[in-house]
Amino acid sequence: MxxxxxxxxxxxxxxxxxxxxxxxxxxxxxxxxxxxxxxxxxxxxxxxxxxxxxxxxxxxxxxxxxxxxxxxxxxxxxxxxFQYKNGAAFSRGDEYEYFDFREKFSPGWGTTFxxxxxxxxxxxxxxxxxxxxxxxxxxxxxxxxxxxxxxxxxxxxxxxxxxxxxxxxxxxxxxxxxxxxxxxxxxxxSSLAPRKSIFTHIEDNIVCPQYDRDKILITVHPKLPEVWYWLIPFSNGRCSLGVVAPTEVIDEIGTEPLACLQQLVSEGGRLANILEHAVYDTQVRSLGSYxxxxxxxxxxxxxxxxxxxxxxxxxxxxxxxxxxxxxxxxxxxxxxxxxxxxxxxxxxxxxxxxxGVKTFKEFVEGWYDQRFQQVVFSKQKSEGITKMISSILAGYAWDKENPYVKTPSRLSTLSEICKSA
Missing domain, CATH: 3.50.50.60 (FAD/NAD(P)-binding domain)
Structure with missing residues (x-):
């Protein structure tokens, strides 16, 4: 002007x-x-x-x-x-782990929506x-x-x-x-690698008795560890469902968004079973290089x-x-x-x-290079360290009393310990 x-x-x-x-x-x-x-x-x-x-x-x-x-x-x-939330659950093949945000290192709220x-x-x-x-x-x-x-x-x-x-x-x-x-x-x-997300809302019709609606469910693709899914339950029998993958993985499927999402969900192991009765009744959207x-x-x-x-x-x-x-x-x-x-x-x-951004970024990078996945799915977790990690996942990424906020790179050491264990 x-x-x-x-x-x-x-x-x-x-x-x-x-x-x-x-x-x-x-x-x-x-x-x-x-x-x-x-x-x-x-x-x-x-x-x-x-x-x-x-x-x-x-x-x-x-x-x-x-x-x-x-x-x-x-x-x-x-x-x-709104749907009550008290933690985050993680699934990979037959493995299942979760973090309860009420059991954390930092003071403050342990539940949300x-x-x-x-x-x-x-x-x-x-x-x-x-x-x-x-x-x-x-x-x-x-x-x-x-x-x-x-x-x-x-x-x-x-x-x-x-x-x-x-x-x-x-x-x-x-x-x-x-x-x-x-x-x-x-x-x-961004210094982060470009990825693409496809997502929608569904009528979930979940009948699996082991499914916990009080937690977000993050599922790792059984064969492609950089591909993961979110399942966020709402209080009205619906869920937000999405998949995140390297851009080339989604582009190689080469189908329209709904078919692409359904194909990837069918490959999701436990997730596919949880959503076997789901109704895809809402527009599927996509977001690339976000x-x-x-x-x-x-x-x-x-x-x-x-x-x-x-x-x-x-x-x-x-x-x-x-x-x-x-x-x-x-x-x-x-x-x-x-x-x-x-x-x-x-x-x-x-x-x-x-x-906090630096803390989250270390854990994001650690998720995709598998350092944090190694921690999540470790069978031998220290109670004290688990509470520190739970605090970060609960959003307390600014609490400098937490060693993993003060020095986020400690995640690499923790991953090696979990790997050797």
Whole structure:
């Protein structure tokens, strides 16, 4: 947009002023906007879609509960009749192991929920609105300019008409939309290998008495250890089902998404038996090369939250936890900045957030190179170490008292011990 065009728009329409504009009304956007509103700020959220809308990332981690409490949203979530969750189960061939999040090293919540994100995200957005946050659904950001003491944002409304607002600070919680990284050329390739995911919701019709609906089930392909499946049960007899594989594995199957997913599930050993009566009644979606990164998590009067910054991998369901952690950290730093306290964004936000991201990343890499799979399926587990690992899987990847958070590379040593045992 040229300066002349910008000036003309300003002449035609008065520019609204906000303390903070948040891009996206998902978990990171709703939590951060509510936290900022609690401190009295005038907050606007621009959300290009209309809620409820489909989204993946349905298996929350217990660490999320703390942020929902902070944002005064937990009571509303508890009323949502979501599926109770107390751990994660792992299956490979005839092997079956699980981690109970109530038996962990770190203090805090040991249970949470598995949620259908269309309903969950709407509850969070509704709660932020009840607290005084203004959300404009169907509005998309198209430009973000730096002006003296603020950011000038140009948006499109529901009728595709442009208007402008100014903000003292902008938070990008646009998820995979990655609005500011694309607009400000902040994107860079992830260090993680490219993979592809195919997923859907099903009527599960599970009758297997050994199946535990209180846990997410992660299944490893019996012959291809880099291929794994998630099965996330909901409270209404439905499940989220997905498979993650190297891109070439899915491309080699060469069929349309539903047939590809069903073929891979049929090869899943125990999973195939669990889902023998499943009804595939929902569109199968796919997402490729989803891992992403940025050159910086913040800049002058803006910061990136959750997936808008860095997304790792669906394994361990870390996405929403990282998003909510970033929302809490960023809201605190924005509050300091708008109060004239000059926060150190590198140490108080970027470095603080990267503690957990680095921990999860080590475990993601360890999953695909089999170091962590060696730990998961070990038959000789130390109770103390199991609790430390359980804490990380429960989302407490920022607890520096945990040796595997303080030094994530300890996973390699643990894997060797398990292998030799």
């Amino acid at each position: 040229t300066a002349t065009h910008s000036a003309r728009m300003q002449e035609k329409t008065p520019i609204e002023s906000f303390d903070v504009v948040v891009i996206g009304a998902g978990p990171a956007g709703s939590v951060s906007s509510a936290l900022l509103r609690q401190n009295g700020y005038k907050v606007l959220v621009l959300e290009k879609e209309y809620f409820p809308r489909f989204s993946i990332g349905e298996s929350l981690l217990p660490q999320c509960m703390e942020y929902l409490e902070q944002a005064n949203m937990l009571d509303a979530v508890k009323k949502g009749t 598995q949620v259908q994100r269309d309903c969950f995200d709407k509850i969070l957005a509704d709660e932020s609105q009840k607290q005084g946050v203004q959300i404009r659904f169907g509005h998309a950001l198209v430009a973000c300019e730096e002006i003296p003491n603020a950011r000038l944002l140009t948006a499109l409304d529901e009728d595709n008409q442009q208007y402008q607002v100014s903000a003292k600070f902008v938070l990008d919680a646009s998820g995979f939309g990655r609005v500011l990284p694309k607009m400000l050329k902040l994107e860079k390739d 891992s992403c990164d940025v050159t910086s998590l913040y800049g002058k009067r803006y910061a990136l939250l959750g997936n808008a910054g860095e997304f790792l991998d669906p394994i361990f369901s870390s996405g929403v936890t990282i998003a909510m952690t970033s929302a809490s950290l960023a809201a605190a730093a924005v509050h300091k900045e708008l109060s004239g306290q000059s926060p150190d964004w590198e140490s108080e936000y970027a470095d603080a957030l990267k503690v």
